[in-house]
Structures are given as structure tokens and as C-alpha cells.
Amino acid sequence: MTTPAGVTERLTSLVAALRAHGVRIGTGETVDAAEAVAALGLADRERLREGLAATLLHGTAQRTVFDPVFDLYFPRGVGAPERASADREELRDRLAAALAADDRTLMGRLAMEAVDGFGGYGSSPASDGWSSYQALDRLRPQTLLARVRDDVRARGGSQGFTDRLLEDEIRRRIEAFRALVAVEARRRVAERRDRDEIARRAVAPTADRVDFLFAGKAQLAELRRAVQPLARKLATRLAARRRRASRGSIDLRRTLRGSLSTGGVPMRPVLRRRRPARPELVLLCDVSGSVSGFSDFTMLLVQALHDQFSKVRVFAFVNRVDEVTALLSHGTADAEGLGARIRAEATLTGWHGSSDYGMALGEFAERYGAAVGPRTTVFVLGDARTNMADPNLPALRRIAAAARRVYWLNPEGTASWGTGDSAAPEYAGLVEMHECRNTRQLSGLVARLLPV
Numbered sequence: 001m002t003t004p005a006g007v008t009e010r011l012t013s014l015v016a017a018l019r020a021h022g023v024r025i026g027t028g029e030t031v032d033a034a035e036a037v038a039a040l041g042l043a044d045r046e047r048l049r050e051g052l053a054a055t056l057l058h059g060t061a062q063r064t065v066f067d068p069v070f071d072l073y074f075p076r077g078v079g080a081p082e083r084a085s086a087d088r089e090e091l092r093d094r095l096a097a098a099l100a101a102d103d104r105t106l107m108g109r110l111a112m113e114a115v116d117g118f119g120g121y122g123s124s125p126a127s128d129g130w131s132s133y134q135a136l137d138r139l140r141p142q143t144l145l146a147r148v149r150d151d152v153r154a155r156g157g158s159q160g161f162t163d164r165l166l167e168d169e170i171r172r173r174i175e176a177f178r179a180l181v182a183v184e185a186r187r188r189v190a191e192r193r194d195r196d197e198i199a200r201r202a203v204a205p206t207a208d209r210v211d212f213l214f215a216g217k218a219q220l221a222e223l224r225r226a227v228q229p230l231a232r233k234l235a236t237r238l239a240a241r242r243r244r245a246s247r248g249s250i251d252l253r254r255t256l257r258g259s260l261s262t263g264g265v266p267m268r269p270v271l272r273r274r275r276p277a278r279p280e281l282v283l284l285c286d287v288s289g290s291v292s293g294f295s296d297f298t299m300l301l302v303q304a305l306h307d308q309f310s311k312v313r314v315f316a317f318v319n320r321v322d323e324v325t326a327l328l329s330h331g332t333a334d335a336e337g338l339g340a341r342i343r344a345e346a347t348l349t350g351w352h353g354s355s356d357y358g359m360a361l362g363e364f365a366e367r368y369g370a371a372v373g374p375r376t377t378v379f380v381l382g383d384a385r386t387n388m389a390d391p392n393l394p395a396l397r398r399i400a401a402a403a404r405r406v407y408w409l410n411p412e413g414t415a416s417w418g419t420g421d422s423a424a425p426e427y428a429g430l431v432e433m434h435e436c437r438n439t440r441q442l443s444g445l446v447a448r449l450l451p452v
Helices: 007-020 027-040 045-056 060-073 088-101 104-118 132-139 141-155 163-192 195-201 217-225 227-245 252-262 291-304 338-345 357-367 393-402 424-428 439-449
Strands: 280-286 311-317 321-323 376-381 405-410 432-435
Touching (some): 007 027, 007 045, 007 060, 060 163, 088 104, 088 132, 088 141, 217 291, 227 439, 280 291, 291 338, 376 393, 393 405, 405 439, 432 439
Parallel strands (some): 280 376, 376 405
């Protein structure tokens, strides 16, 4: 078959946009996708969508990124002849029939015609822009409900539906059509402006790239579901590091002594035998405000990795510190309600409810200083925003002096450190602070920073 002009460019741009969102796509997969386009053609858009998804993606979780990007680069009408704009009443008649039949393919074509005929605005011959609101306002699909309901009944397609259920089903179909119009309008804006930029900015990122501070309820639930698979992957990497570290470094004295039998040539280097013990880990977590999503996820991840440590103790704070290790005991942690349970059962606030790092660090050093020893690695989780209170640097200095290492994971971007009430630069002068805005960064840091 003859490939329509521009399809190759669309495919390579689609691949580039998916890569920008963290989807790993190699050259071989891109070649497979090109062969899929040649084999499937452009006539059946949904079949093409599934073919490209099968060749480019590695899991169903990536569909949330793939589908809107595909809509931008392979919209309805690519490779098809131009259509004349339909009359409003004729289009409403065809839409009513499509809604009654629940014909998604026809609704997709009608969405394209609706935007083409009624969504353009501007004074130039080719519209300056496209508006889904304008197209829907002129087409008014919500007013077709009674007409579609009567049509469905006349066709005998309402068996099993009460009047209320039938109307709810028709409303769902109308909302699906409205969503198709919105996608088509966005695609046309992208075509006229910068499609690559729209794909980069307007498409929601995958869950592992969502900032903890801006994650919604649904995204946090998806992150909680990802804890166990991520923990298994990290445990494998940590075990491999521990095996490599157990070999030890060269024992120079024993190597030279052994080389006497080979004329002074060290043919067989002797390694020091290491017996690395599993490290002790202490988490000190700010669970206030938007930071709580980050802390909750990290606590769940560490709980899932508990076998990698000889001892794990977890402390939560807002402006007072309390130990919450028992709430994360293996096999009993409630992923959905962990944060609420901690805030309900632990003593985390004093006379005010705002976070106070200085007070919390001071109380930890006084009450729980014995939890930190020369084998302990401490992770402090929080944005280091003190609400203009004393940051209490001496308390953090005491903790750092007692611990093997102290790392501070900050869910804010480095550009925000030191702005407003942030004491991040002061704390970073005492301990190693890392930006940790999403699960991708967190998993990399945990694998790199945890001792062996």
C-alpha cells in the first residue's frame, strides 16, 4: 500500500513524545510500529491504535499516556479526503442516531465534523483557533436526550433498562461524545500551534513521574498499588550490590606474601573477606499537609523492603515526634488508610498544628537519640519548610554525629529551596539533601544511597 504523506513524520514524532514521557522505546520497536502502520493502514483508526500500542508499549499502565498522545498525532481524518461542513440540523439528526445505536466510531467522525463546522473562531480564512465549548454550545447534544430515549424504545433496545437507567445510559453516551469533541479540538489546536509542545505539556505524565506534592487522590492510589512491584525490583538490586560488596577489596599484605611463590608476581590477588551486616534504618517523616503523600508512600516502600534491613524504626512528626513503627509492622500496614491512622493514633502536634522542624528535630534528639547509632542510616523526609520557626540546626548536627549517614529527601524542586520559609539550604549544609519529587527519583535514590 502507499503510505500517505506525513505519516512517517507523525510516527517518529509520536515515538519522541512517548519517550519524553518516560516510555522506553527502542529502534527495533519503532521499526515494528512502522510495519504495523503499513500493514494496518489508516482506514480503521482504533485498529491502528491497538497495533501501535502493542508494538510500542511495555504494559497497560502506559496507556494513560499513549492514548492522548496518539490522538494528537493520528487524529481522525489523517489520510482521508476533506469533508464539507455539515448542516447543523443534519448533524444533530446523525448524532441522535449514533447515540441511539451507541456507535462509537460514528460518534468519533461526528465529533470531527462538529469541530470542523462549528468549533472554529477567528477572522482569517483558516480559523485562528478551535473551541470545543463553542462547537458543543451550537450543537447542544444534551437536548437530544428525550429524542434518543424514544428512538431506543422504538427500536426495542431498552430491554432490561428502567426509565431512569435508560436516561443515565444516554447521558453517559452524550458525555462520551462531548469528550470526543474536546479531544478533537485539542488536537486541532496542537496542529496549528506546536503539536510536540502540546504533547509534552498537556498530556498527564505516568504515575512514576507525577510530583508527590501535586498528586491527586487517584494518582496516590495508583502509586500505592505500585509499592510491591517497585519493592521487589529494588530488593533485587540491593541484594546484587550486597553480593558484590561481600567480595571485599584487595588484601595487599596477603597478596604480596602469596606472590613469593611466583617470583614476586601477584598472580592470585587475595581479597579481604567482608561480612557485611544488614544496615539499620531510621525514617523521620513529616506527615503534614501535601508532604504527607510523599512520606506515606516512602514509609510503605521501606516497609515492603523490610527484609533488607536488620532493624527499621519509623518516626512521624508535624511539630512533635512519635514512633509509628508498629503501624507499619510487616503484613499489617493498611496502604489506603496509613496516613489517617498515623495522624489518629500518634501524638504529632502540640499547641499548634503547623509543621515545626526545629521542635521536631530537637524532640527526636532528646527522646529517641538512642535509636541512632554507628550502624544506622537516617532518612529525613520533608520539604524543610519551618513556618518561620527556628530550624534548630544543633539538633540535626547531633543526629548526624551519632549516625552512620543522614540523608534528607526533599519533595520540592531544588529551585524552591531557600524560598519563603524554606530552611533547606541550612539543613543541606549539615547533611546530604536530595531532590525527590516522584517515584522515579525515589527508587533511584533508595537503590543508590542505602548502605550495603
